Amino acid sequence: EIVMTQSPATLSVSPGERATLSCRASQSVSSNLAWYQQKPGQAPRLLIYGASTRATGIPARFSGSGSGTEFTLTISSLQSEDFAVYYCQQYNNWPPKYTFGQGTKLEIK
């Protein structure tokens, strides 16, 4: 099973600043990686797929990069609505056995 490891577990950033979240895969997942945002009491929302493509309606301040085993989600200028938990997910297996990282909580500094 491919294990996804996110870091840090919690990230404290001030509004207007940049946030950088990391995700590492235990083996290569090529670019088959997605990022999701989850707010309390809500379902996850797709932000990024294919490691770097923004989903429909996602603001340009969200960007994804990486391939293989190392991935990054960057939020360029944090808005109040961006404080949430972020998960990475790989979908590289066949048949698919999706795995998620344990999440990074982005909190207000």
Next chain:
Amino acid sequence: QVQLVQSGAEVKKPGSSVKVSCKASGGTFSSYTISWVRQAPGQGLEWMGRIIPIFGTANYAQKFQGRVTITADESTSTAYMELSSLRSEDTAVYYCARALVATEFDYWGQGTLVTVSS
């Protein structure tokens, strides 16, 4: 507009089973797969399995193999997840999510809280 609407909250006894539904609208049900993902209180996301409705074939995470059954009814655009032999550790919010054959989850249901308690 695509929507996945799940059935309501359930309270179950240990050892019993629960069946949660997920009705899709606004898209072509047969063109996608439906996965089930659960989230225990205060914890992360855990993929349980998925089904390809047009073929009726399902595959499951090893952890849940033998205890979970995912089915779909194309005539009503509804997917189901049944979990048996419930224990307290199965208390969680269960989500359905849509994806193409082997891709990201672009739409999610609102979640169904299943509480297992004696």
